[in-house]
Amino acid sequence: MDFSLGSAETEWRDRVRAFMDEHVRPRAGDYQAQQRDGDRWKVLPVVKQLKEKARGEGLWNLFMPPSHGGNPVDDSFHFEGPGLSNLQYAFCAEEMGRILWASEVFNCSAPDTGNMEVLHRYGSREQKDEWLKPLMDGEIRSAFLMTEPDVASSDATNIKCRIEMRGNEYVINGRKWWSSGAGDPRCKVAILMGKTDPNADTHKQQSMILMPLDAAGVTVKRHLPVFGYDDAPHGHMEIELNDVRLPPSNMLLGEGRGFEIAQGRLGPGRIHHCMRTIGAAEEALAAMVKRLMSRTAFGKTIAEQGVWEERIANARIDIEMTRLLCLKAADMMDRAGNKAAQGEIAMIKVAAPIMALRVIDDAIQAFGAAGVSEDTGLASAYASIRTLRLADGPDEVHRRSIARLEFKKHR
Structure with a gap:
């Protein structure tokens, strides 16, 4: 076994480490001061400034691996980023993890990273153009709606939220909570997991669909603090869905593929x-x-x-x-x-x-x-x-x- 690091790992790790030490760590005080000032749910100028600087130095979208097989629709979407492997990214993510909010500076924060990978791997070209491009450009944020308050969500087959086809559109009804990221004013879209066919095989009942957060029928009921911390401007929300209507083109990959x-x-x-x-x-x-x-x-x-x-x-x-x-x-x-x-x-x-x-x-x-x-x-x-x-x-x-x-x- 060879445990020495190659140049591919050390180059990106050292670049991220240097950026953290030179630009992010010195602004930690500014981050706290801006977060304390005024409304909690806002875009912090310090993060915006650092994101522009990181992108300018090519430290952007580091999480996205170079190859994504399995997309049956379209794999021609090109993103801005170095295409690091999981191993290469591991060293970079460790450096980001030293300061809780730092990963967003590099456009590498959850749940956006997972949502971007889903869109890149499984999304249609239209879905990518509408949602993946602004996410990878850092212009918007996203949420992932899976956990529900009324069931044991450790078993995702328990999900009750319904996605039903009525006429020529999907209609969503249910409740989700711990929807991380939904407090950010830049959060424009969520990937929602719900049940499309209760009579199908157990793991074919669920589907994932793209849901704009400003769609009619989407209501943020309350914010859920963690041990008293609000995690603003990110936040974790309970969201109620009442007859939310979405076009069939918002379905990811197909019904039953959740x-x-x-x-x-x-x-x-x-x-x-x-x-x-x-x-x-x-x-x-x-x-x-x-x-x-x-x-x-x-x-x-x-x-x-x-x-x-x-x-x-x-x-x-x-x-x-x-x-x-x-x-x-x-x-x-x-x-x-x-x-x-x-x-x-x-x-x-x-x-x-x-x-x-x-x-x-x-x-x-x-x-x-x-x-x-x-x-x-x-x-x-x-x-x-x-x-x-x-x-x-x-x-x-x-x-x-x-x-x-x-x-x-x-x-």
Whole structure:
């Protein structure tokens, strides 16, 4: 095995790292100040400025792999971006993950990344022209509507939201929640998963359709904070759908293809989260070490207290192990495809958030009362990453998949 990094990985990682250090990190104070000023649900000038600069330097749409097979309609749409592999992108995403809002600067933030991949892989040329182009140009944002309040959404076959053909149009009725991104005033379109045929085979009942957020019958009922954080201007919303009417041309790929699309979408999205989570853990570890070395208690620095040596060592061990698993999953996706890497994707989806939460929790302890305040960013990082044990499937579902793959080996 060769664990050395090639020039393709180090070049893009170093460019993103340099941009983060030179342009993003120095503007963190501006971001916080602009977010506190006036309406919470707004476009921040600092993000807009940094996006223009990143795009000008070619650090744009880094997540989109160079080849997307499986599009039966049209694969002639060309996007602006370097076409990095999952492995190459992993190193870049880790750098972005060090600051929670940084991925948007590079037009690489969720749920837009997953939605753009869906549109590129499964969308018609008309759908791409209408929605993919402005998304990849960073002009609009998007949402993904799958989770519902009235069912156990860990099993997506439970989805109740109906998509019915009436006359010459689809009519949607139902409720969705934790619709991330729907709070942003730039959010113009959502990919919605609903049930088109309750009588079909279990995994052929669901479909995905493109729904403009300003369509008649779409009502944002309330905002859902995470541990008290509103995550503005991104936000997570509960949305009510009452007789929302859409043309047949908004259907993605065809009726009954929802699970097929979901599998194509969620694999890369899950691992993108994990890559960024490793960056957040590295950031927390660095802050923890600096804090421990700068504070004195009982006649010596806190770093010299034995318990902290153990915690720092464990944090470094856990980060390194998690990174290697993440890179293995990314490499398998590149070489063998998402389906072949499903075990590794599931494993890293469980391992990465748990690891990061442990490191961040120790960092909070090192900072004492400051750790749970807004001053350090650790509390908000913990809240954000805690959601990843639920988003894109809870830990229990992924552990179930891992176990079933293990059982399969011995049948």
